[in-house]
Amino acid sequence: MAYDYEKYIRPGKLPHIWCPGCGHGIVMKGLIRAIDSCGLDKNNTALVSGIGCASRLPGYLDFCTLHTAHGRAAAFATGVKMAKPEMNVIVMGGDGDGTAIGGNHFIHACRRNIDMTYVIMNNLIYGMTGGQFSPCTPTGDKASTTPYGNPDPTFDISKLAIGAGATFVARTTAFHATQIDKLIAEGIKHKGMAIIEVLDDCPTTYGRRNKFRSVIDMMKRLKDIAVPVAAAGKMTAEQLEGKVLTGVLYKEDKPEYCEQYAKVIAKASGAK
Amino acid sequence: MSGTRIEVIEKYCKGCSICVEFCPKNVLEMDGFLAKVVRLQDCIKCMQCELRCPDFAIKVYVD
Amino acid sequence: MAKKVALLQGNEACAHGALYAGCNFFGGYPITPSTEVAEVLSNELPKFGGKFIQMEDEIGAMASIIGASLTGAKALTASSGPGISLKQELIGYACIAEVPCVIISVMRGGPSTGMPTGPGQSDVMQAKWGTHGDHATIALAPASVQEIFTETVRAFNLAEKYRMPVQVVYDEIVGHMRERIEFPEPGDLEIINRAKPTVGPDKYKPYDTSFGDVPPLAAYGTGYRYHVTGLNKAQDGFPTTKAEYVDAEERRQIRKVEGEVARVDIEKYEEYLTDDATILLFAYGSTSRSARYAVNELRKEGIKVGLFRPITLWPFPEKRIAALGKQVKAIIVPELNLGQMNLEVERVVKGACPVISIGRVDGEPINPGQIIAQVKEVK
Numbered sequence: 001m002a003y004d005y006e007k008y009i010r011p012g013k014l015p016h017i018w019c020p021g022c023g024h025g026i027v028m029k030g031l032i033r034a035i036d037s038c039g040l041d042k043n044n045t046a047l048v049s050g051i052g053c054a055s056r057l058p059g060y061l062d063f064c065t066l067h068t069a070h071g072r073a074a075a076f077a078t079g080v081k082m083a084k085p086e087m088n089v090i091v092m093g094g095d096g097d098g099t100a101i102g103g104n105h106f107i108h109a110c111r112r113n114i115d116m117t118y119v120i121m122n123n124l125i126y127g128m129t130g131g132q133f134s135p136c137t138p139t140g141d142k143a144s145t146t147p148y149g150n151p152d153p154t155f156d157i158s159k160l161a162i163g164a165g166a167t168f169v170a171r172t173t174a175f176h177a178t179q180i181d182k183l184i185a186e187g188i189k190h191k192g193m194a195i196i197e198v199l200d201d202c203p204t205t206y207g208r209r210n211k212f213r214s215v216i217d218m219m220k221r222l223k224d225i226a227v228p229v230a231a232a233g234k235m236t237a238e239q240l241e242g243k244v245l246t247g248v249l250y251k252e253d254k255p256e257y258c259e260q261y262a263k264v265i266a267k268a269s270g271a272k
Numbered sequence: 273m274s275g276t277r278i279e280v281i282e283k284y285c286k287g288c289s290i291c292v293e294f295c296p297k298n299v300l301e302m303d304g305f306l307a308k309v310v311r312l313q314d315c316i317k318c319m320q321c322e323l324r325c326p327d328f329a330i331k332v333y334v335d
Numbered sequence: 336m337a338k339k340v341a342l343l344q345g346n347e348a349c350a351h352g353a354l355y356a357g358c359n360f361f362g363g364y365p366i367t368p369s370t371e372v373a374e375v376l377s378n379e380l381p382k383f384g385g386k387f388i389q390m391e392d393e394i395g396a397m398a399s400i401i402g403a404s405l406t407g408a409k410a411l412t413a414s415s416g417p418g419i420s421l422k423q424e425l426i427g428y429a430c431i432a433e434v435p436c437v438i439i440s441v442m443r444g445g446p447s448t449g450m451p452t453g454p455g456q457s458d459v460m461q462a463k464w465g466t467h468g469d470h471a472t473i474a475l476a477p478a479s480v481q482e483i484f485t486e487t488v489r490a491f492n493l494a495e496k497y498r499m500p501v502q503v504v505y506d507e508i509v510g511h512m513r514e515r516i517e518f519p520e521p522g523d524l525e526i527i528n529r530a531k532p533t534v535g536p537d538k539y540k541p542y543d544t545s546f547g548d549v550p551p552l553a554a555y556g557t558g559y560r561y562h563v564t565g566l567n568k569a570q571d572g573f574p575t576t577k578a579e580y581v582d583a584e585e586r587r588q589i590r591k592v593e594g595e596v597a598r599v600d601i602e603k604y605e606e607y608l609t610d611d612a613t614i615l616l617f618a619y620g621s622t623s624r625s626a627r628y629a630v631n632e633l634r635k636e637g638i639k640v641g642l643f644r645p646i647t648l649w650p651f652p653e654k655r656i657a658a659l660g661k662q663v664k665a666i667i668v669p670e671l672n673l674g675q676m677n678l679e680v681e682r683v684v685k686g687a688c689p690v691i692s693i694g695r696v697d698g699e700p701i702n703p704g705q706i707i708a709q710v711k712e713v714k
Binding site for chain 1: 360362378381382383384386388390391392394395396398399400401402403404405406407408410424425428555556557558559560561562563564565566573574
């Protein structure tokens with residue numbers, strides 16, 4: 001017996017468009033395992049995305065899939081969820097799509113604490129357009145539009161999500177494959193806005209400009225920089241330099257948006 | 273290892289070599305641009321090759 | 336039984352028309368002079384389990400109604416000038432993905448922030464060509480509070496029937512004036528709901544033209560799983576760059592609105608004393624009210640003037656305007672812009688008669704005196 005990914009993949013859609021070594025496929029597998037472990041009904045699950053390499057993900061999978069416009073996934077998803085709260089809504093997208101052009105929708109979806117799961121594949125670059133710097137490209141790094149090194153400071157997506165009001169925030173990497181499905185599953189089960197940031201690799205447009213000789217170098221970096229939250233407590237500031245925390249970074253129980261609106265309906269319709 | 277089989281779906285494999293690199297037992301090797309199972313007897317069914325294959329090109333069958 | 340009557344503002348009538356049509360989702364963002372539509376619906380929708388959401392911006396509002404519509408909701412947004420500019424990206428998305436929804440565009444002065452509390456009619460070409468790419472447009476232009484109600488109902492009907500975004504464009508004067516309105520009883524006005532699939536989920540394709548130019552749309556969460564994208568797509572909904580599929584889909588999406596049969600169904604206009612007219616006024620929205628007054632005054636003097644008032648602005652009533660162009664000596668087009676629909680009239684009459692623009696963009700309405708003076712000049 002082998003794991004049955006095919007159960008969730010639309011017939012004839014593989015191979016996918018992603019480059020050799022791109023971690024998006026690893027995340028897609030993790031998503032499938034998470035959805036399967038949560039037992040979500042395909043008919044009642046919407047996968048929503050924006051534009052970019054990562055946003056092509058829903059098209060491969062056999063759900064109600066909505067490939068929207070650049071940056072707008074969270075806003076479309078909000079409409080779906082608000083209109084039909086019984087649907088499971090999962091957003092899949094990249095760092096540029098989610099935090100630059102879609103930044104406003106992202107923070108406000110977090111603020112509302114609407115019950116959806118947003119998996120943001122952070123590969124530090126705009127891949128589909130050929131490697132322009134994103135809000136997550138490290139300062140000093142090379143991109144096709146930062147030939148002298150990136151002068152911009154960067155977003156920490158998870159901190160941004162926590163600050164904006166998301167009530168479940170977790171981080172992992174494309175290297176940590178088994179953690180991907182566990183965290184996504186936990187996010188799906190969480191009532192409220194769940195952000196799962198997956199640090200990802202783009203060997204084609206980021207790696208080769210930034211001294212990564214191969215996909216393997218990029219994967220090793222993901223392995224090396226990850227520090228589990230529990231372990232970080234025992235480490236010095238010096239030891240944590242250049243590392244990123246992984247695991248569940250934040251979890252809180254707060255009123256969920258559709259439930260809050262149900263109270264508005266009860267009040268307006270005079271129901272007790 | 274008896275009962276274990278690793279299938280490389282060649283039409284999906286893009287030759288990234290992640291499976292080869294991170295197999296703790298060196299079960300796989302690159303054969304040109306494709307991954308190839310060469311030491312199946314050493315496989316410990318850890319599934320890391322399948323889990324990290326971005327291309328849905330590796331299936332590990334276990335009993 | 337006497338009908339329920341009220342003294343309502345145009346924007347309020349719009350909200351009530353939407354509710355009559357079965358609207359159960361509103362996604363919006365505050366902007367003058369359209370905000371009252373949102374205010375009324377924030378109060379009314381939750382009374383029966385409908386949903387109101389104030390989004391973080393105009394684009395988000397447009398996104399939310401498309402998402403809601405895909406679950407089967409009848410969804411509305413309302414905005415004005417700058418807000419409508421922001422929505423254009425996703426109006427195009429609703430066109431190509433063929434998602435029914437209604438957009439209210441209350442026109443103020445422009446461009447940019449312009450004159451937020453002043454009237455304008457300078458967004459009528461935006462309604463047609465605001466979003467990029469070839470696409471068909473349905474836009475309705477009511478001229479009274481009662482008509483805002485009925486045209487909002489018709490906008491929902493057309494959106495559902497033709498599976499596309501439909502805009503209701505009216506100027507700030509009509510949006511903010513108060514008039515007596517008679518509420519239609521349930522059943523007085525026709526209500527159209529989108530066609531549902533007649534095949535099972537295994538056979539369903541979201542753009543299956545074997546069901547005609549407007550394929551049935553399944554709602555998310557009803558057992559039909561399909562893909563929706565803003566990319567050019569084939570009949571199965573998945574992206575394609577194959578020339579023959581792209582071409583066929585683009586042409587179908589325009590034909591479904593601009594084809595002969597559809598035009599007859601969608602086009603709507605009112606003619607006032609045009610039978611014997613030698614001079615024609617072409618006017619819409621608040622300006623048509625001044626034009627009508629001018630016709631009455633001029634007729635008293637024996638001047639044969641008539642009024643053509645498009646209620647459907649897009650698609651443009653080409654055939655009828657072309658015929659009138661051959662009948663009259665001149666067509667005068669008063670509008671609160673510097674000649675936008677004037678250009679369209681010119682295009683259609685093909686030089687059969689002179690087409691004269693009366694444009695005004697100073698924040699004041701065009702008064703009958705201005706129109707009367709122009710008619711006398713060409714008489």
